[in-house]
Amino acid sequence: MSNPLYNKHIISISDLSRSELELIVSTAKTLKKTPHPDLLKNRVIASCFFEASTRTRLSFETAVHRLGGSIIGFPDSGNTSLGKKGETLADSVKVISSYCDAFFMRHNQEGAARLASEFSSVPVINGGDGSNQHPTQTLLDLFSIYETQGTLDKLQVAFVGDLKYGRTVHSLTQALSLFDCEFHFISPSALSMPDYIIDDLNAKGCKFTLHDTLDGVIDNLDILYMTRVQKERFDETEYQHLKSSFILSAKMLEGVKDNFKVLHPLPRVDEITTDVDHTPYAYYFQQAENGVYARQALLALVLTNEYGDE
């Protein structure tokens, strides 16, 4: 039986069903436990970063190498026909897809991956399109939550920081809303969750609360998902005031539950003090490592039928 993701494009988290998300998470778990170094032997994967990236590109490329595949591609668009000669993305994609078995891409414009999927002859995996979607970040977040909690269902999850512009928190909220989680959104009012996410949660009957400080919320949580409050969005005085309300330090974790974990998509600046790193609750570096397994899982499912019956 073919798995439902075989030969499919992975463009937006909203395209994936609950059972497909569970399949990806369980495949990541399997591949983390049991490496499969020949799964993509003789397959060529294109790594097309029209916009530069560190973690996403390196973990994608590591995932391909760990599965025995070969990589072609570029780390930024500076030396491509698209960047230098004005070729359309549509034409670039038609050509690149004729060379490879799948490609993953990042682009600075919203909708680029969707457009690419309409011109590609092979599956496209979105590694981030402008401020829109970054589905593989959400998949590694889900895998990290599952790994630490043993379930994705009915968890108490808080998001902290820039909830207005952070695409990772939007996508993860949308994904976890399929699992009956309860949400707590903690942000300055100027950076609160956008209306379309709130409307979506209301339409699904999901429970959520809104806060302007971390105080009083932490002790009942299973997952605390921290993000950076971007300095450039505020004047210096306002930023210094806000910063103090949204910084996590080790002493704030004294009453948390045993299963509690702190996640962060990284890079971190100063919103998590380094003393948190030494507590049993810090999981953001393992979360970054899980990017390799989540991306291996996607490549395995999109390019083969090996994991379809699991």
Added chain:
Amino acid sequence: MKKQLKVEAIENGTVIDHISPGQGIKILRFFELAKGPQRLTIGLNLPTSSGDFKDLIKIEHTVFDQNQANQLALFAPKATINVIENFEVVDKFKVAIPESISGVLTCPNSNCISHNEPVDSLFNIKQERVGVKLKCHYCEKSFISGVFREFH
């Protein structure tokens, strides 16, 4: 003395009635109705029997197809279309909000990939609590109709 509006009847063509006041001019512009040679009559802020106001357009030798009628619904969801032949109404129907609209609108998101690539714009349309929202197929951002320059 009772005042009565006199608008000349048309022999063949379309009467778009029950347009929300203020939308008539926008509809003319959007469908480029005033650019052709056909005779056209527009009424703005006409009183209705219920005490409200409406705009109305009569246009000769033009028939709106279903696709155009649905696009019209984005401006005037309560409009009715009367098809006229030999001074008689031969068909009358209400417009309906379409499920999607392709190739007509420009995405208001200036960083959307649809602007500089060989594709038609495409918006999926949803009736939400706050009104009609159009979601771009490419950038996935949702907009109210008022932000599209084509609707101004």
